[in-house]
Amino acid sequence: MSQQRHGNTPGNAGAVPAFPDLPEATIARLPEYLRALHNLAEAGSDTISSEGLAAAAGVNSAKLRKDLSHLGSYGTRGVGYDVTLLIDQIEYILGLDQRRAVALVGVGNLGHALAGYDGFASRGFRIVALFDADLEQVGKAINGLTVRHVGELRRAVVEDGITIGVISTPPSAAQGVADDLVAAGVTSILNFAPCVLSVPAGVDVRKVDLAIELQILSFHEHRKASLTALPGGLVGEGGNQEAVGS
Amino acid sequence: MSQQRHGNTPGNAGAVPAFPDLPEATIARLPEYLRALHNLAEAGSDTISSEGLAAAAGVNSAKLRKDLSHLGSYGTRGVGYDVTLLIDQIEYILGLDQRRAVALVGVGNLGHALAGYDGFASRGFRIVALFDADLEQVGKAINGLTVRHVGELRRAVVEDGITIGVISTPPSAAQGVADDLVAAGVTSILNFAPCVLSVPAGVDVRKVDLAIELQILSFHEHRKASLTALPGGLVGEGGNQEAVGS
DNA sequence: TAGATTGTTAATCGATTAACAATC
DNA sequence: TAGATTGTTAATCGATTAACAATC
Numbered sequence: 094m095s096q097q098r099h100g101n102t103p104g105n106a107g108a109v110p111a112f113p114d115l116p117e118a119t120i121a122r123l124p125e126y127l128r129a130l131h132n133l134a135e136a137g138s139d140t141i142s143s144e145g146l147a148a149a150a151g152v153n154s155a156k157l158r159k160d161l162s163h164l165g166s167y168g169t170r171g172v173g174y175d176v177t178l179l180i181d182q183i184e185y186i187l188g189l190d191q192r193r194a195v196a197l198v199g200v201g202n203l204g205h206a207l208a209g210y211d212g213f214a215s216r217g218f219r220i221v222a223l224f225d226a227d228l229e230q231v232g233k234a235i236n237g238l239t240v241r242h243v244g245e246l247r248r249a250v251v252e253d254g255i256t257i258g259v260i261s262t263p264p265s266a267a268q269g270v271a272d273d274l275v276a277a278g279v280t281s282i283l284n285f286a287p288c289v290l291s292v293p294a295g296v297d298v299r300k301v302d303l304a305i306e307l308q309i310l311s312f313h314e315h316r317k318a319s320l321t322a323l324p325g326g327l328v329g330e331g332g333n334q335e336a337v338g339s
Numbered sequence: 340m341s342q343q344r345h346g347n348t349p350g351n352a353g354a355v356p357a358f359p360d361l362p363e364a365t366i367a368r369l370p371e372y373l374r375a376l377h378n379l380a381e382a383g384s385d386t387i388s389s390e391g392l393a394a395a396a397g398v399n400s401a402k403l404r405k406d407l408s409h410l411g412s413y414g415t416r417g418v419g420y421d422v423t424l425l426i427d428q429i430e431y432i433l434g435l436d437q438r439r440a441v442a443l444v445g446v447g448n449l450g451h452a453l454a455g456y457d458g459f460a461s462r463g464f465r466i467v468a469l470f471d472a473d474l475e476q477v478g479k480a481i482n483g484l485t486v487r488h489v490g491e492l493r494r495a496v497v498e499d500g501i502t503i504g505v506i507s508t509p510p511s512a513a514q515g516v517a518d519d520l521v522a523a524g525v526t527s528i529l530n531f532a533p534c535v536l537s538v539p540a541g542v543d544v545r546k547v548d549l550a551i552e553l554q555i556l557s558f559h560e561h562r563k564a565s566l567t568a569l570p571g572g573l574v575g576e577g578g579n580q581e582a583v584g585s
Numbered sequence: 586t587a588g589a590t591t592g593t594t595a596a597t598c599g600a601t602t603a604a605c606a607a608t609c
Numbered sequence: 610t611a612g613a614t615t616g617t618t619a620a621t622c623g624a625t626t627a628a629c630a631a632t633c
Contacts, residue, residue, distance in 0.1 A: 112565045118600060124554040128533055151535035155602050162616055170615040171609040187554050188561025206452030212533060216550040256560050257553065280563060281556040287374055287458060289397035297559045298580040299552050304462040306545050307503065308370040308433050310527040311463065313543045314502050315434025317526060319358045334544040364624060401626050408592055416591040417633040
């Protein structure tokens with residue numbers, strides 16, 4: 094997938110940086126390392142080498158060490174990384190030491206499923222409010238939450254301290270919802286609607302377009318088919334695996 | 340997002356390439372251009388400039404022209420791109436001129452929603468078979484399809500000419516399902532389970548991890564909060580927007 | 586012809602990778 | 610001390626971008 098990003102790094106001359114300036118590619122991989130580390134911790138590992146953690150996260154060890162070096166020096170030469178220490182460090186950097194409140198707008202087919210998705214709750218987030226424009230949906234209970242009308246969005250965002258909004262409306266409604274979320278004070282948006290959102294400075298948007306993922310796979314299917322048709326046929330040397338991120 | 344990718348480009352000396360060798364970043368953006376072009380066509384545009392299409396797709400025009408130049412020369416200097424021609428060309432490259440058959444494994448919360456997701460059908464894909472390991476789910480009808488037991492996977496893949504598999508099982512089951520899909524002949528997998536899959540050469544995997552998307556946003560929330568706390572406060576110069584892809 | 590816009594060049598930037606010195 | 614493994618260096622690779630010559 095691809096994400097848009099406009100620069101906004103204020104100058105920060107002198108002093109210890111309050112916040113490390115991590116490469117975007119590194120940021121996108123930290124959650125994967127975190128997931129792998131939680132698995133290792135659960136399996137009882139106290140310590141893990143870069144080689145081992147890299148394998149568990151599906152990257153090569155040089156990249157992993159380079160990524161972790163941006164956080165500071167949390168490994169021990171000749172030994173490896175302390176699993177618990179690294180978990181704490183990555184969770185701190187990702188801002189997961191606080192449980193973030195999320196609003197979800199659009200409880201149709203996909204939105205309904207997202208509202209009940211265990212993975213959010215178990216990995217640092219609380220969906221605290223559901224909204225829809227359809228009066229048919231308003232009032233329904235999903236996973237213990239009552240669907241409210243989008244008109245109440247502003248109040249809810251302020252009252253519940255919501256900073257992240259998830260948009261799972263049809264594309265035609267998405268920009269309006271984004272505007273409402275931003276007006277209410279939300280500064281991060283996860284957009285499932287297949288359309289481009291325009292947002293003011295300081296607001297981050299990530300987009301997940303499920304059909305695009307399949308279309309990218311379709312390209313590779315097409316390419317592979319055209320290669321097999323060629324004299325010599327398909328020559329493979331390893332699986333191709335990509336994880337969606339920026 | 341990040342995706343793993345192991346090289347597998349066989350040498351292709353001499354002759355006109357049967358298939359253009361597109362940069363991975365370009366491939367990931369073509370579907371976005373296609374979506375924008377469909378919108379333009381619906382709005383009645385015959386022709387569009389790189390500037391106009393770039394705006395509709397949320398990228399800058401230099402990048403768009405560079406991307407399209409890899410496909411060949413389908414624009415007219417001084418005029419722009421023919422919308423219909425470009426749609427046909429991108430759809431051909433992405434292999435969307437044929438409607439691809441997709442199998443979905445795991446009809447829990449998320450899988451159920453994916454099985455009914457309109458966006459797949461409207462953008463080149465047919466979900467032709469649903470599977471689950473849970474006998475409680477087997478036999479249920481979702482969106483006109485009957486859920487079958489994973490044991491029948493192999494036969495269905497062959498009979499229905501399925502080339503793409505979607506995995507929406509719990510992570511503990513995902514590797515086994517991937518193995519089954521590959522054994523049955525599937526060569527592309529879209530994985531929603533939060534785990535790394537290992538697959539043989541020639542099989543493409545894309546991963547969508549919903550919690551990771553939120554965690555990346557959480558990082559930016561954390562960063563923004565730490566900047567506001569700094570003397571001078573937050574200095575923004577534009578919205579940050581990223582689309583999930585490789 | 587004059588104006589518009591593509592396709593391409595070349596410079597820049599950021600990410601990846603292998604190799605190895607530092608050090609536990 | 611010897612073996613293991615990190616953190617860093619430097620080379621390489623791929624992607625982005627601005628600028629502009631080509632050309633409709």
